Amino acid sequence: MAVELDVEVVSPEEVSYSGTAEMVIVRTVESGDIAFQAGHVPFLGVLATWSVDVLRLGDERDSFAVHRGFVEVSHNKVTILSDVSEAASEIDVPRAEQARDRASDALKDDASDAEALAALERADLRLRVAALA
Amino acid sequence: MPGGKERELRRRINSIGSTKKITRAMELIAATRVVKAMQRANAARPYARLITGVIEDLAAGGAEVDHPLLRQRSQVRTVGFIVITGDRGLAGAYNSSVIRAAERQLMGHVSEGKGYSLCCVGRKSASYFRFRNYRIANAVDGFSDNPSYDDARHIAETVSEWFLSEAVDQVELIYTEFVSMGTQRVVVRRFLPLVDTEMMAKQGSGTDRSASFEFEPTPQAVLEALLPRYTEARLYGALLDAAASEHASRQRAMKAATDNAQELITKLSRAMNQARQDAITTEIMEIVGGAEALGGNSHSDAEPASATMLADAEAAPEQKHSLTAR
Numbered sequence: 001m002a003v004e005l006d007v008e009v010v011s012p013e014e015v016s017y018s019g020t021a022e023m024v025i026v027r028t029v030e031s032g033d034i035a036f037q038a039g040h041v042p043f044l045g046v047l048a049t050w051s052v053d054v055l056r057l058g059d060e061r062d063s064f065a066v067h068r069g070f071v072e073v074s075h076n077k078v079t080i081l082s083d084v085s086e087a088a089s090e091i092d093v094p095r096a097e098q099a100r101d102r103a104s105d106a107l108k109d110d111a112s113d114a115e116a117l118a119a120l121e122r123a124d125l126r127l128r129v130a131a132l133a
Numbered sequence: 134m135p136g137g138k139e140r141e142l143r144r145r146i147n148s149i150g151s152t153k154k155i156t157r158a159m160e161l162i163a164a165t166r167v168v169k170a171m172q173r174a175n176a177a178r179p180y181a182r183l184i185t186g187v188i189e190d191l192a193a194g195g196a197e198v199d200h201p202l203l204r205q206r207s208q209v210r211t212v213g214f215i216v217i218t219g220d221r222g223l224a225g226a227y228n229s230s231v232i233r234a235a236e237r238q239l240m241g242h243v244s245e246g247k248g249y250s251l252c253c254v255g256r257k258s259a260s261y262f263r264f265r266n267y268r269i270a271n272a273v274d275g276f277s278d279n280p281s282y283d284d285a286r287h288i289a290e291t292v293s294e295w296f297l298s299e300a301v302d303q304v305e306l307i308y309t310e311f312v313s314m315g316t317q318r319v320v321v322r323r324f325l326p327l328v329d330t331e332m333m334a335k336q337g338s339g340t341d342r343s344a345s346f347e348f349e350p351t352p353q354a355v356l357e358a359l360l361p362r363y364t365e366a367r368l369y370g371a372l373l374d375a376a377a378s379e380h381a382s383r384q385r386a387m388k389a390a391t392d393n394a395q396e397l398i399t400k401l402s403r404a405m406n407q408a409r410q411d412a413i414t415t416e417i418m419e420i421v422g423g424a425e426a427l428g429g430n431s432h433s434d435a436e437p438a439s440a441t442m443l444a445d446a447e448a449a450p451e452q453k454h455s456l457t458a459r
Contacts, residue, residue: 008179008183010179010180010183011180011282012177012180012181012282012285012365012366012369013173013176013177013282014176015176015179028349028350029349029350029354030349030350031349031350034349041345041346041347042190042345042346042347043346043347043348043349044187044190044191044346044347044348044349044352044355045347045348045349045350045355046349046350046354046355046358068358068362070184070187070355070358070359070362072183072186072187072190074190074346079183079186079187081180081183081184081187081362083282083286083362083365
C-alpha cells in the first residue's frame with residue numbers, strides 16, 4: 001500500500017483543502033516545478049504565483065490557484081500557506097476574464113505598471129487553473 | 134394639572150417604546166454578526182498556527198535567524214502604536230476602554246521622553262485622538278466590523294515600513310482580545326520587533342524536528358518572504374478578534390439598553406395609571422362636593438340628583454379620562 005501524504009492548503013480566510021494525496025506538485029520561485037511524494041526530505045520553499053496540484057489515488061486531481069505562498073514538507077505532511085488559495089471550482093471565470101482585459105489595457109498605456117502586471121499574472125493563473133477543472 | 138401629567142407620561146412611554154424597538158433590533162443584528170465574526174476568527178487560526186510552525190521549523194532547522202524585523206534596537210526613541218477600535222459607537226465600553234489603554238501607554242512612553250507615532254484603526258480612535266490634538270501618522274477605517282486580509286496587509290506594510298526606515302524603534306499593538314462570548318479584554322502586545330520569534334526558535338529546537346530542511350531558494354530568502362506574512366497574519370488575527378469583540382460588546386450593551394427601557398416603561402406605566410386614578414378621584418370629589426353644596430338649599434330635590442351624577446362618574450371613568458387627555 002502506498003504511503004500517502006497529509007495535505008493542507010491554507011489561507012488566512014479559510015482552509016481550502018485538507019486531506020490525503022499521493023503527490024503534490026507546486027512551483028517555487030526560482031527552480032520551477034517540484035513534486036512531493038511520501039518520504040520526501042523536509043523542505044521549505046517560497047511559491048511562485050502559480051497552481052498547486054493535489055493528485056489523489058485513482059487519478060483524481062484538485063487544482064488551486066495560489067498567490068504568494070510557502071510550502072513546507074516534513075514527516076509526510078505537506079502544508080501550503082498562501083495569501084489567497086482558490087480551488088479551481090471556486091474561480092469566477094467571467095470576473096477573471098474581465099480582470100485580465102482590464103490589466104492588459106492598463107499595460108498598453110504603461111508597460112511598466114507593476115500593479116497591472118501582478119493583476120494580469122493573477123488573472124491568467126485563475127483562468128489557467130479554471131481550465132484544468 | 135393631573136391630566137397634563139398623565140399625557141406627559143404617555144408620551145414618554147411611547148418614545149421609550151420606540152427606542153426599545155431600535156435597541157432590540159441592534160441587539161439581534163449584533164448577535165448574528167458576532168457568530169459570523171467568531172467563525173472568521175476561527176477560520177484564520179490554522180493559518181496563524183501553521184505560519185508560526187514554519188518559522189519554528191526554520192529556526193530549528195539551523196537557518197540563521199536574522200532579519201531587520203527581528204532586531205531589537207538598543208535605544209528606543211520613538212514608539213509606534215496601532216490602536217484598533219470600531220467605526221461606530223453604541224457598543225458599551227468597547228471603544229473607550231481600548232482608547233484609555235492606548236492613551237495610558239502613550240503617555241507612559243511620552244513621559245519617558247520618547248516620541249510616538251500613532252496608527253488609528255477605526256473611526257472612533259481617530260476622532261478621539263484628533264480631537265485631543267495628538268499627531269496621527271496613519272488612520273484607516275471603514276472595515277472594523279468585517280476586516281479583510283487585504284486591510285491587514287495594508288496596515289502591516291505601513292507599520293513595518295516605519296520600523297524598517299527607523300522612524301519608530303518599537304511598535305505596540307492595542308486591541309481587544311476575544312476570549313469568549315462573555316469575556317473580552319484589552320491587551321497591549323509587542324508587534325515589532327518580533328520578540329516571539331526568538332522564543333519560537335527555542336521551542337522549535339526543543340522538539341525533535343528534523344534538522345535537515347531543504348530550502349528553496351535559500352533560508353534567508355524564505356525568512357524574508359515569511360516574516361512579512363507573519364506580521365500580516367498577526368494583525369489580521371487582531372482585527373478579527375477586535376471585530377468579534379465589538380459585536381459581542383454591542384450585543385451586550387444593546388441587551389442592557391433594551392432591559393432598561395422595559396424597566397422604565399413598567400415604572401412609568403405605573404406612575405401614569407396612578408396619575409389617571411388621581412385625576413378620576415379628584416373629579417369625583419369635585420362632583421360630590423358640588424352636589425353637597427346644592428343639597429344644602431333644597432334637601433329633598435338635590436339628593437337623587439347628586440346620586441345619579443355620582444353613578445355617571447363611576448360608570449364612565451374611561452371616557453372622562455380620555456376627554457381630559459385630549
